[in-house]
Amino acid sequence: MTTDKVTNQDSPLDRFIAVIPAGGVGTRLWPLSRAAAPKFLHDLTGSGSTLLRATYDRLHPLAGTHMLVVTGVAHRAAVCSQLPEIKDSDLVLESEPKDSGAAIGLAAAILHERDPDTIMGSFAADQVISPEDLFQDAVREAIHTAAAGKIVTIGIKPTHPSTGFGYIRSGATLNIPGAPSAQSVVEFVEKPSEDVAQQYVDSGEYVWNAGMFVAPVALMLKHLEANQPVLFAGLQEIARAWDTPQRDEVKDRIWPTLPKIAIDYAVAEPAAAAGDVAVVPGIFGWDDVGDFASVGRLNSAREVDDVTVLGEGARVFTENASGVVVSDTKRVIALIGIKDVVIVDTPDALLVTTKAHSQRVKQAVDALKARGDADVL
Template structure:
């Protein structure tokens, strides 16, 4: 009896999701948000593979930018899995990210099948997804590079397409087809032709292949990417729960996608195009499992439950005589009257109102915010840190007020400021304060003053969250006015 196929789930957590602004921002992108259900999109991606029949799963591996490392580690912990987190010092697109994952997967002398999944997609029918994964694993274990093509139900112009060719191996899987070609996002008339033809599928960005198969294929197609990633891996080190690759070596790595670097060349080989070195066969399996890349607000509206008038309301929302409208509130009451086909999104520092047909253009607003160097384009008012989070409640010319929450056991760095003093007021919990040569405890309704230039640290020694108010005053209040002397998080 054959042993179950070993699968290494690989979650690629790149991208900033600018079309889902103002919820998704550069410093806290959409894969970290709970947009559909209680899990974040990243957590849902990890969770949906659990229980896949007929295979053995290793702990998930997430490849992400180092900026998100603590949030991702915390989200994995909340799922009950430690996982492996491979850090990219720079974004270099999906081909280098997958290459780092393949190198990491081969460290244990196994050659698992990699199940490569973007962190920010939605799949509503888990059982159907797991069935295709099980079938794809068998093909990948025998040397194929497998991708999943989404069965289209409309002439979508926002996705690339895969043309399915002849049967790959009817005895192995009657639905597996050879990849004939990849095509770019079409215009409407072309997309309508694809839908009518019946052999075109949406390109999902989901892949399966053995780690060694990917590295060999990349070596044939883009030896420069493989060499740079190998050098970065060799120069890397383990940092607690994270794997850091060599920064300088990875900086020299070219940027390219899985599709452009390898998959299109595999498809070209199928068509008889010349290529230096044989490539593995490329196979596409159709997937009909309620998939969406949630690329814009109209796509999110499509996958969320609606009322009898096609409305989606989340948070403190009142709708009166509305239809086909998406209204989300993070805090304040949002009331909509007599509107249809609108998107309304409220956050603490920004409100978006858009026609549902124009949600792709939200990115243009983000571009304008960044060109004006406005913080709303990249960060939320609420900022997450490895020790907890803070919310910028108010600010003026020479003051700033923050609400700070430190999780149990959390410790801020030992630090000093050149340009500001700080007043700390404990609202709930217990604070352990280091101020110069002193160390003392503060409890509810107690406070202290940290003079400008004084070395200080804040810790939560208790078992419940520490909540406090910080009032900063001084000539400069930027986050870069921090001189760190010690930091348990290695910042």
């Protein structure tokens, strides 16, 4: 981890710094993922790495150790343990969640204060991507496109008409050197109905919005200032104090006052309307590990009969069973004559559902919260 990024002379790739927002509990992965141990701190693919560590390692060939991580103050120790390379000044700790506008906006402002020519790339800590070289190729194209003055989103070629993702409608090819597949963005659209999603997929003009942005920090801030002047001013004040002894004092004073807004509304959509957004279609495999059915799909390594087993200490016995077992205990788990089941076994909570119902875990968590079982959430 002591080597630095390898780039061409005078390449825009030299200006690249990666930002990793590590937030989001991953409610649909309860009881494994929860407030105290969110999704990004788990190894959900059986790779041996947490999703956070895998994200860092995937970005390292592009950014070297030039990375900023934004996470909740409660996760400081866990994140530092996963990413010992991260310096204190590159770890942005949110004292309370303020949505992605403040999180990514502050990263942009800090990086701009350090070097206004920086190109930032924001990549959530809880996604699964493979193969990595195709991802890195797409990011390189996005960096070249950003250097030409665009906010660039990396969209994912849809494999099915998902109703769980937003879509991006792409337009003309931009013909940017080093970015042959970059296209203009016509519009961002919300999660569609199944019929509409099918039309999107059939048209060939739409990609999934995976929430990945690559952009010149100056352009990010220009749109942020225009659309969210209060948020922009607060972030600027924190950023100016960031690399000074006043960092914590200023952050602690300003952060709680910031408005909550998603980066999509604060920057991406208005920038798209202004013609400043491009898209690079990703042809790599991508999964946001949204539920346990997805966890099952991503783990083909260890199967006991037709049951996918996740968890080092798992002692699973199956007879005439299929599905997914996620074990966070060392208990013996016996499955007999039950199909497509999802079992998540943790020290204080047990989930039993089916692959088909795994999206409904979120509602169960809401119900548990409502009835006062917050100790296990």
